Amino acid sequence: MSNFTRRNFLQVSGAAAAATTVGFGHSVLAGSHGGSKGKVVIVGGGIGGATAARYIKYADSKIDVTIIEPNKHYYTCFTSNEVLGGNRSMDSIKFSYEHLKKMGVKVIHDVATVVEAKQVVTQKNGKVTFDKCIVSPGVDFKFMHGQTAANAETDLPHAWKAGSQTMLLRKQLESMKDGGTVVISPPTNPFRCPPGPAERISQIAWYLKNNKPKSKIIAIDPKAKFSKQGLFVQGWKKHYSLGEGKMIEYRHQTAIEEIDIKTKTVVAGVDEIKADVLNVIPAQKAGKIAFASGLTEGDWCPVNHKTFESTKMKNVYVIGDSSVASPMPKSGYACNSQAKVAAAAIVAALHGKDAPHPSYVNTCYSAITPTDGISVSMVYNFADGKIGKVKGSGGLSSADASEEERKRTVKYAHSWFTNITADSFGR
Amino acid sequence: MNLKKTMLITAALTSTAALSAFAGSHGGKTATASGEMLGNTCAGCHGPRGNSFGPAIPTIAGNAATYLSDKMKAYKSGDAPSSIMGNIAKGYSDAEIDAMAGYFSKQAYKPMAQKHDAAMAKAGKKLHDKYCEKCHSEAGTLADDESGLLSGQWMPYLEYSLADFQSGAANAPKKMATKLKKLHKKEGAAGIEKLIHYYGSAK
Numbered sequence: 167m168s169n170f171t172r173r174n175f176l177q178v179s180g181a182a183a184a185a186t187t188v189g190f191g192h193s194v195l196a197g198s199h200g201g202s203k204g205k206v207v208i209v210g211g212g213i214g215g216a217t218a219a220r221y222i223k224y225a226d227s228k229i230d231v232t233i234i235e236p237n238k239h240y241y242t243c244f245t246s247n248e249v250l251g252g253n254r255s256m257d258s259i260k261f262s263y264e265h266l267k268k269m270g271v272k273v274i275h276d277v278a279t280v281v282e283a284k285q286v287v288t289q290k291n292g293k294v295t296f297d298k299c300i301v302s303p304g305v306d307f308k309f310m311h312g313q314t315a316a317n318a319e320t321d322l323p324h325a326w327k328a329g330s331q332t333m334l335l336r337k338q339l340e341s342m343k344d345g346g347t348v349v350i351s352p353p354t355n356p357f358r359c360p361p362g363p364a365e366r367i368s369q370i371a372w373y374l375k376n377n378k379p380k381s382k383i384i385a386i387d388p389k390a391k392f393s394k395q396g397l398f399v400q401g402w403k404k405h406y407s408l409g410e411g412k413m414i415e416y417r418h419q420t421a422i423e424e425i426d427i428k429t430k431t432v433v434a435g436v437d438e439i440k441a442d443v444l445n446v447i448p449a450q451k452a453g454k455i456a457f458a459s460g461l462t463e464g465d466w467c468p469v470n471h472k473t474f475e476s477t478k479m480k481n482v483y484v485i486g487d488s489s490v491a492s493p494m495p496k497s498g499y500a501c502n503s504q505a506k507v508a509a510a511a512i513v514a515a516l517h518g519k520d521a522p523h524p525s526y527v528n529t530c531y532s533a534i535t536p537t538d539g540i541s542v543s544m545v546y547n548f549a550d551g552k553i554g555k556v557k558g559s560g561g562l563s564s565a566d567a568s569e570e571e572r573k574r575t576v577k578y579a580h581s582w583f584t585n586i587t588a589d590s591f592g593r
Numbered sequence: 594m595n596l597k598k599t600m601l602i603t604a605a606l607t608s609t610a611a612l613s614a615f616a617g618s619h620g621g622k623t624a625t626a627s628g629e630m631l632g633n634t635c636a637g638c639h640g641p642r643g644n645s646f647g648p649a650i651p652t653i654a655g656n657a658a659t660y661l662s663d664k665m666k667a668y669k670s671g672d673a674p675s676s677i678m679g680n681i682a683k684g685y686s687d688a689e690i691d692a693m694a695g696y697f698s699k700q701a702y703k704p705m706a707q708k709h710d711a712a713m714a715k716a717g718k719k720l721h722d723k724y725c726e727k728c729h730s731e732a733g734t735l736a737d738d739e740s741g742l743l744s745g746q747w748m749p750y751l752e753y754s755l756a757d758f759q760s761g762a763a764n765a766p767k768k769m770a771t772k773l774k775k776l777h778k779k780e781g782a783a784g785i786e787k788l789i790h791y792y793g794s795a796k
């Protein structure tokens with residue numbers, strides 16, 4: 167910036183002005199009103215889509231931004247486990263698009279069926295053209311053993327997308343008798359929110375301990391280990407009880423083989439377990455639209471880690487749970503962070519510039535009880551063409567953290583929740 | 594220059610200015626991220642552009658760059674106690690920390706109105722003027738003091754911060770430590786409470 171004089175600033179700008187008329191041609195100006203710098207269409211108004219919309223508008227309010235999202239309200243998955251624990255209301259995890267609209271973001275409530283070279287096809291609103299498209303559809307589920315998208319809404323909620331299923335699962339817990347059995351089955355890797363199942367177990371255990379203390383939770387996990395395991399196990403032993411016949415029993419490397427849906431009986435390993443509340447979280451894959459649009463390789467969408475542009479389709483950027491951004495996990499924090507990187511890359515591209523050098527962070531807070539919080543975090547950089555962990559950064563909160571620190575951590579987790587949702591949906 | 598061309602250049606000027614801020618004006622050549630790009634990653638916890646909506650994570654917007662830089666470096670070295678900032682700060686070089694500090698120092702500070710006890714706040718003002726105003730002037734809203742913003746900062750955070758200074762978990766500047774001791778001797782724990790209510794009463 168040192169030799170950046172006003173004179174060459176004007177020269178550069180003159181060139182940029184020329185490029186605006188010549189370089190971008192009508193694609194930038196197409197479909198947009200005077201002064202527009204291009205048109206961005208975002209599929210999915212979840213954490214990724216909402217954050218990207220805000221940050222594009224922050225950078226250049228002249229860019230025309232449209233979100234396509236079927237629902238009028240978004241319920242955050244994160245902290246929805248606290249609803250299950252009876253520590254939070256559904257209303258507190260409900261967000262609208264009003265603040266985004268006030269920023270000038272257009273919202274079309276519809277389902278996108280396919281993303282094509284320069285347009286998104288919708289169910290009811292025809293085709294919506296774009297210069298750049300962001301796809302952030304979250305995850306889709308690989309249902310097994312008779313669990314389906316339909317009976318998940320009425321009987322066998324996975325509640326791995328917050329909303330009606332969160333309420334259904336909460337109701338099932340409320341109407342369960344004291345002495346009942348809750349069976350929770352975490353999915354295989356990779357899935358959204360690695361510490362999520364253990365956080366859910368903690369929150370449900372909190373509810374049972376205070377309301378139905380004779381009840382128990384049996385986890386049936388196909389995996390050998392899970393995220394923040396040491397901290398969760400420590401917390402479960404301290405606040406609940408862990409082991410066979412205890413409040414929480416965690417079975418590793420055991421997969422559900424069969425489900426009798428009528429009686430909620432599962433066959434797992436050598437056992438048949440009759441559940442009163444059955445919460446099977448299916449394995450996951452990219453959102454349906456990603457498959458329909460040819461954005462996937464295997465179950466997920468490969469992207470350029472500097473920009474999040476799809477490696478399968480130019481001008482289309484996939485962020486959040488659907489993208490392959492490992493070593494970043496599939497989390498809301500990661501997705502919010504990725505959205506800003508993609509937004510910066512898109513704004514730069516629409517101005518004929520190179521994408522700026524990115525930076526990313528992830529954090530997942532979990533509340534084992536309302537006064538015992540833990541965290542895992544990581545800072546990531548872009549090196550050798552891909553996302554990498556910054557050595558020495560991040561990691562788990564300390565197992566030796568004082569009670570005071572753990573109490574503060576829950577307060578910090580709630581601040582994180584207020585702030586990340588403000589950063590995505592505005593307030 | 595005709596009107597149309599002038600308008601075009603004006604448009605380009607504004608958008609280039611906006612863009613260069615967003616892209617950190619490196620044009621993608623340097624292999625480090627701009628202060629804004631780095632700072633964006635903090636917003637998930639500290640709020641959009643560093644203004645926190647609470648209830649406990651502090652607002653970092655509008656502080657002096659030196660204050661922010663020093664604090665981050667203290668987290669990084671372990672000199673400042675933290676639940677998570679140590680883990681985060683270790684992810685950045687000192688140059689990256691300086692770049693972020695520069696970015697957040699330029700963001701407008703939005704003091705947060707909070708639920709507080711008016712009588713306690715009134716008493717707190719007197720205590721502030723007596724013990725703290727010298728280094729935290731204008732009720733602790735002058736960034737140039739490089740001593741951390743107080744009025745409008747989140748009350749639970751101030752409570753934690755002051756508890757840590759008093760317990761010795763965090764090191765207060767010598768003279769501040771003396772003032773805190775004096776305050777505690779004369780007013781007891783209630784004195785600190787009153788100060789916190791005063792800072793929470795900012796509009």
Ligand SMILES: Cc1cc2nc3c(=O)[nH]c(=O)nc-3n(C[C@H](O)[C@H](O)[C@H](O)COP(=O)(O)OP(=O)(O)OC[C@H]3O[C@@H](n4cnc5c(N)ncnc54)[C@H](O)[C@@H]3O)c2cc1C
Nearest residue numbers: 210212213214243244278303304326359486487497498499
């Ligand atoms: C129980 C639970 C706890 C969690 N806890 C945490 C946590 O503590 N911290 C954390 O960081 N993360 C957490 N997560 C993960 C976090 O919720 C997700 O990683 C995050 O929501 C991903 O954002 P996304 O934009 O990829 O998808 P989503 O937020 O799911 O958004 C996708 C949106 O796209 C829309 N959509 C899908 N298909 C279409 C289509 N064809 N057309 C139009 N719109 C479409 C959907 O309606 C939805 O609104 C948790 C998740 C769960 C399930």
